[in-house]
Amino acid sequence: MSVHNADIAALFQRMADLLDIEGANPFRVRAYRRAAATIGELPESVASLIERGEPLETLPAIGDDLAEKIVEIVRTGRLKALEEVEARTPSTLAALTAIPGLGPKRVHALHQELGIRTLADLEAAAKAGRLRDLPKFGAAIEAKILDDIAKHRTTEKRFSIALAEEFARDLTRYLSAAPGATRVVVAGSYRRRRETVGDLDLLVICDDGPALTDYFVRYDEIAEVVSKGPTRSTVILTSGIQVDLRVVPEESYGTALHYFTGSKAHSIAIRTILQDKGLKLNEYGVFKGKERVGGESEEDVFRAAGLGYIEPELREDRGEIEASKAGMLPKLITLADIRGDLHAHTDASDGRSSLEEMAEAARALGYDYLAVSDHSQHVIVANGLDPERLARQLDEIDRLNDRFDGFRLLKSCEVDILADGTLDLPDSILKRLDYTVCAVHFGFDFDSDRQTERILKAMDNRYFNILAHPTGRLIGQRPGYGLDLDRIIEGARVRGCFLEINAHPMRLDLDDIRCRQAKEAGVRLAISTDAHSTVGLGAMRYGVDQARRGWIEAGDVLNTRPWKELKALFDR
Incomplete structure (x- = not known):
């Protein structure tokens, strides 16, 4: 059985959670979390690296001990050290940290004081009123925990696009090797590049359907094999994700691909247009009566409907059909349009690669520039830079830039927006930067008005340029803080500020709808990875996918421009 990067990262994350609950050395806990982050960000399978004999110790945050553990997981599917921890601390406790507000210390207290081991134990204790008397709990927190447990149970299990991509890649490789298979594609919400995926829809062209489904x-x-037929099968993978397979003939490939790609609303709208023209559309073709009039390509479908080709990311019935009729579809941004990354970290704060390593990785990607945006001093947990340390880093960037030809390190900083809306660093150091990336990292519980005013006041500072990860959400882990984004977008437009599309697959912040709103308001966007290592720079494609879903074109994005043009935009 293949071991995915996500499997390794999950084992390391569980190890970190259980050690944290036990109160283990914080440096040891952090080592596992950093390793999990590194593995989770890798654009290539760790198993492939091991197979090629490449040393894992060269990866950020992976030392000899962790490298050995990774090899153990890949070769055996187990981690003996984790099993030893689970023998003394129930592994079910790690699952409790998925409930908002239950960090390791609170989980430890619940286990020690009330013997709670599982989610069911927690729910029973909360309903019995046993949590409220524990230190740092109380009746309000007890009630919130019950509410959060209910939400947790009703939430549909979905997978990040990055994780779904890993499963899809291996499945595609496997099916492409099947006898008689000539083409394999993953359709559905995956092909539309939604930020999370509930299942995978695979289409395979093959003349022998029964043999293909057997394979x-x-x-x-x-x-689990849920169902199996001569041309259709549904299975559940060990990860929990459902995979639906359909075997289609060559002449039906285009209509099947369209049928299983678009959202339900988009597909209904297209079928309605065709019905009005006396045509019928299903997964087997476009028909006029009993005569097939198209089906080999998706273009057949759109042509029959009197439309131009609509990119998969737009097929949500949000105006794309009307835009196609009017010849007004956007020319969507592509990864090739990106000239640099405007938000990245080094080991000067909480990154895992040096300044020079990040620069060389960006150059290898063919970028014209990379911005160094380490945290400012308020973020103590991230080893944020005070004015003196930042000044030294800026001097080092100048020295490195003297060595580069055709590439530039940009001087930036991820500056904390403080509770009163002031910036975390004085203007005397901010004016030395090429631009700033400003962000909220605390006070997530402020009400919407206070949070909005806080950010708008920060935007009033002449050195404020880009609002990073504007809502602060972590997909599937943490909702965004209360915020009036309508006012933020308008505030950015009036002040000449910009918003970020954070490309990290657990953020993708802004979402696609707000991306389009910003575009329509005339606010340009930065697509940035927020990379904390060289491998993190590879996440740019997820940000581009998100932008495409938001109807974004190259001209709407800051980092499609050369530095000289970009610099002029940053000058307020």
């Missing part, structure tokens, strides 16, 4: 259900990561 499919022998995939070594299948936990």
Whole structure:
């Protein structure tokens, strides 16, 4: 059975959670978390690196001990050290940290004081009123925990686009090797590049459907075969994700791909247009009566409907059909349009790669520039830079830039927005920067008015340029803080500020709808990775996907421009 990067990261994350609950050395806990982050960000399978004999110790935050553990996981599917921890601290306790507000210390207290081991234990204790008397709990927190447990249970299990991509890549490789398979594609919300995916829809062109489905259900990561037929099969992988396979003939490939790609609303709208023209659309083709009039390509579908080709990311029935009729579809941004990354960290704060390593990685990607945006001093947990340390880093950047030809390190900083709306560093150091990336890192519980005013006041500072990860959300982990984004977008427009699309697959912040709103308001966006290592720079494609879903074109994005033009935009 294949071991995915996500499997390794999950084991390391569970190890960190359990050690944290036990009160282990914080440096040891942090080492596992950093390793989990590194593995989770890798654009290539760790198993492939091991197979090629490449040393894992060269990866950020991976030392000899962790490298050995990674090899152990890949070769055995187990981590002996984790099993030893689980023998003394129930592994179910780690799952409790998924409930908002329950950090390791609170979980430890619940286990020690009330013997709570599982989510069911926690719910029973809360309903019995046993939590409120514990230190740092109380009746309000007890009630909130009950509410959060209910929400947790009703939330549909979805997978980040990055994790779904890993499963899809391996499945595609496996099915492409099947006898008679000539084309394999993953459709559905995955092809539309939604930020999370509930299941995977695979289409395969093959003349022998029964043989292909027999081959499919022998995939070594299948936990359950839900159904199996001559051309269709549904399985559940060990990860929990559902995979639906459909075998289609060549002449039906285009209509099947369209049928299983668009959102339900988009598909209904297209079928309605065709019905009005006396045509019928299904997964087998476009028909006029009993005569097939198209089906080999998606273009057949759009042509029959009197439309131009609509990119998969736009197929949500949010005006794309009307825009196609009017010849007004956007020319969506592509990864090739990106000339640099405007938000990245080094080991000077909480990154895992040096300044020079980040620069060389950006140059290898063909970038014209990379911005160094380490945290400012208020973020103590991230080893934020005070004015003196930042000044030394700026001097070092100048020295490195003297060595580069055709590439530039940009001098930036992820500056904290303080509770009163002031910036975390004085203007005397901010004016030395090429631009700033400003962010909220605390006070997430401020009400919407206070949070909005806080950010608008920060935007009043002439050295404020880009608002980083504007809502502060972490997909599936933490909702965004209360914020009036309508006012923020208008405030940015009036002040000449910009908003970020944070490309990290657990953020993707702004979301696609707000991206489009910003575009329509005339506010330009920065697509940035917020990379904390060289491998993190590879997340740019997720930000571009998000931008495409938001109808964004190259001209709407800051970092499609050369530095000289970009510099002029940053000058307020």
